[in-house]
Amino acid sequence: xxxxxxxxxxxxxxxxxxxxxxxxxxxxxxxxxxxxxxxxxxxxxxxxxxxxxxxxxxxxxxxxxxxxxxxxxxxxxxxxxxxxxxxxxxxxxxxxxxxxxxxxxxxxxxxxxxxxxxxxxxxxxxxxxxxxxxxxxxxxxxxxxxxxxxxxxxxxxxxxxxxxxxxxxx
Numbered sequence: 213x214x215x216x217x218x219x220x221x222x223x224x225x226x227x228x229x230x231x232x233x234x235x236x237x238x239x240x241x242x243x244x245x246x247x248x249x250x251x252x253x254x255x256x257x258x259x260x261x262x263x264x265x266x267x268x269x270x271x272x273x274x275x276x277x278x279x280x281x282x283x284x285x286x287x288x289x290x291x292x293x294x295x296x297x298x299x300x301x302x303x304x305x306x307x308x309x310x311x312x313x314x315x316x317x318x319x320x321x322x323x324x325x326x327x328x329x330x331x332x333x334x335x336x337x338x339x340x341x342x343x344x345x346x347x348x349x350x351x352x353x354x355x356x357x358x359x360x361x362x363x364x365x366x367x368x369x370x371x372x373x374x375x376x377x378x379x380x381x382x
Contacts, residue, residue: 213350214286220357221282227365231275231306233314247313253320272321273328276302276359280332284340285353291333298329 226238254269276298283294302325309315336353 213347213354216354217282217285217350220223220361221286223361224278224282224357227361227368229278230273231368233312234317235310244315245313246315247310249310249317251319253323255320269320269324273331275330275337276325277332278360279325280329280334281336281353282332282357283329284333284336285350291330291337294333295326295330299326302326308337311322 249334279298279301280294283289283297299322304366305325306317306321339353340349343352
């Protein structure tokens with residue numbers, strides 16, 4: 213079962229990089245060339261949009277929920293160990309955005325991503341305690357991630373194709 217979760221995690225990481233670094237684009241040339249770093253939490257959103265809403269923060273939390281859940285399924289680790297791994301991964305992604313000039317590197321993203329992973333760990337631990345049969349829970353979780361991953365991929369690819377007005381005709 214751990215091998216399957218490792219495969220799911222690898223797929224999730226590829227999808228995560230596509231979301232965060234490449235903004236669901238197929239061509240890096242399509243990305244806005246921006247090199248900006250913000251080290252003051254929630255400041256960048258307010259500068260770019262005075263009516264800053266928490267939608268981006270919520271999206272960052274949601275996109276990192278699986279990070280905590282899948283890592284917890286692969287190996288039982290302490291909450292803070294997984295949180296630190298998530299934070300380091302988030303910092304790495306934000307650093308790559310800065311180096312490649314393909315986005316705004318923002319501490320708010322690191323904080324919300326890390327928080328999302330922590331919430332994912334907590335959800336995993338609660339569900340793990342609720343299920344009497346551990347193997348049943350892990351199978352359920354595995355199927356859930358595969359189905360959600362497929363749906364997310366189809367939606368993301370479909371939205372990207374629609375945004376680029378690529379149409380397929382029969």
